[in-house]
Amino acid sequence: MNKKEYMKEYVIRNKEKKKEYDKIYREKNKEKTKEYYQKNKEQIREKRKDYLKEYVKKNSEKIKEYQKEYKKQNKKRIQGLRRLYYIKTKKEHLARAKAYNYYKDHNFVCVECGIDENIELHHPNYNEPLNIIPYCKEHHINLHNNLKNNGNKNMQIM
Ligand SMILES: [Zn+2]
Numbered sequence: 001m002n003k004k005e006y007m008k009e010y011v012i013r014n015k016e017k018k019k020e021y022d023k024i025y026r027e028k029n030k031e032k033t034k035e036y037y038q039k040n041k042e043q044i045r046e047k048r049k050d051y052l053k054e055y056v057k058k059n060s061e062k063i064k065e066y067q068k069e070y071k072k073q074n075k076k077r078i079q080g081l082r083r084l085y086y087i088k089t090k091k092e093h094l095a096r097a098k099a100y101n102y103y104k105d106h107n108f109v110c111v112e113c114g115i116d117e118n119i120e121l122h123h124p125n126y127n128e129p130l131n132i133i134p135y136c137k138e139h140h141i142n143l144h145n146n147l148k149n150n151g152n153k154n155m156q157i158m
């Protein structure tokens with residue numbers, strides 16, 4: 001092997017070694033960071049909060065300016081979102097109130113297990129406020145988890 005070849009070999013071998021070493025170092029550090037975070041969770045959170053507070057205080061003018069600019073540029077979008085949110089919550093609210101008034105003297109039982117305590121009314125569709133299905137808390141949560149897993153985002157928890 002001449003010198004050139006040897007150097008080439010050396011670089012390649014070292015690259016592999018370095019890669020291996022970096023990997024181990026990263027893994028070790030990950031564990032350490034995790035451990036450190038777990039041990040100092042509260043302090044870290046407090047520190048972050050303080051830092052954020054300080055940052056906001058120091059940059060309040062800049063932030064205000066930025067928010068103003070953002071609002072100006074996204075006026076239509078913000079208004080639309082606000083309106084959507086208002087309509088949505090209003091609909092839910094009305095559906096809940098209507099169902100509650102209508103059914104308040106009923107003694108519901110969970111359709112899954114027949115329990116009659118802590119019954120929640122499930123609204124498959126807020127456009128039909130009186131169309132409700134009674135569930136106990138546990139089965140209501142189960143139902144929503146299933147709906148979520150099936151990708152049905154139209155179902156709202158109530
Ligand atoms: Zn529900």
Ligand SMILES: [Zn+2]
Pocket residue numbers: 110111112113114115135136137138139140
């Ligand atoms: Zn149940």
